[in-house]
Amino acid sequence: MMNSTLRRGIYGWIAFAIVMVILPHVVGTGVTRSFVFAMYLAIFAVSWDIMSGRTGYISFGHPFLIGIGGYTTALLTYHLHWPLFLSIPTAVVVTMIGGTLFFFPALRIRGTYFALVTLAFMELIYGLVQVIAPQVTGGTRGLSGLETIVTGAIPNYYLALVVLLILGFTMWLVIRTHIGTALSAVGMDEDAVRASGINVTRLKLFAFMLSAFAAGLGGALYVHYLGSIAPRALFDVGFLFQILVAALLGGAGTISGPIAGAFFLTFLLEWLRPYFPGPERFLIYGTVALVLYVYQPNGLHELVRNGLKRLNQLKPSRDTG
Known part of the structure; x- marks a missing residue:
């Protein structure tokens, strides 16, 4: 039988889906395009969260995986016309295969060393893409004129x-299974999980x-x-920073938090x-994110959950009043 927490979570996903379906019809094209970028950033943050947020293996090389996917389809469609x-x-x-070959050996180390090794992987592929066969990869300029799946702000929004x-809800369900509980336990005490007989490596x-x-x-x-791909767009430290801040600010390990x-x-x-058109706005948003993270270390997810709990606690008193 479905417990109340799971039921409330599903209702939350349904409400989120309904609002998002309606949204493009009540906002302008510019805002719709901003939402498209926000949703792709959310996908990247969720993909980081299911591994790093749950297990505590903080990866600084996540753009490495995003870049493999991006460059593979770009090369296949641009040169081979797939x-x-x-x-x-x-x-x-x-x-999945390339990432496993590079990253899986790194999962044998922990903490700062794992983070540094994953960062090195990202820098490695960043360099390789630029110097190896630039006539194929486009070198530092990348490739442009890539085929688009759909055209227009609203079709891209719905895609x-x-x-x-689909990804978010599936990952959200996974972390509520015994597998998700075990992953969280790995983040708290990996040795204890291994001692209990669970195959931590698997x-x-x-x-x-x-x-x-x-x-x-x-x-x-x-x-x-985007219709284009360039190494600086995918392997830039600023792009990595956005993914990490989105996940941590929203609430690492929760899936719905990184989306928020x-x-x-x-x-x-x-x-x-409009107020800070230059790079200084990144410093400001970084400061805002840091302040929020210091005062709310569990992220926006916990802030919203605590607010809903307080509202529920107020209901009986209002009813009796």
Whole structure:
């Protein structure tokens, strides 16, 4: 039988979906495009969260996975003229395989060392894309004129929304199973989990494969939304920072939190743009994010949950009054 917490969560997802379906019809084209970017950032943050947010293995190399997915489909469609319905699934598979070959050995180390190794992977592929066969990858300039899946702000909005809802809700359900509980336990005390007889290596591999799947799919769709791909766009530290801040600010390990964090972060940047059109707005939003994280370390997810609890506590008193 479905418990009340799960039921409330499902109702929340349904409400979110309804609001998002209606939204493009009540806002302008510019805002709709901002929501498209927010949803892709949310996909990337969710893909980071299912691995790093649950297990505590903080990855600084997540754009590596996004880049594999993006470059695979870009090269297949640009040079070999593959149709998108073949290039995108292939990109996802290549991301899962390639990411496993590079990242899985790194899962044997922990803490700061793991973070540094994953960052090195990102810098490695950033360099390789620029110097190896630039006539194929486009070098520092990348590739432009890529085929798009759909055209127009609203069709792209709904495409991103469908992917976000399916990935987000699936990951949200996963963390509510015994697997999600075990992943969270790994983050708290990996040695204790291993001592209990659970195959921690297999558990981490499962989480990583989920993460790579979502990152590869998001990366592939994102480059076809942009119609171009360049190494600085995907492997820039600022892009990594946005993913991390979205996940941590929203509430790492919750799946729904990083989605909220991505939306908050995107529209904070858009709000700051008229006043601070230069790079200084990134310093301001970083400061705002840091302050919020210090005073609310569990993120916006916990803030909203506590607010709803207080509202529920007020209901009996109002009824009796």
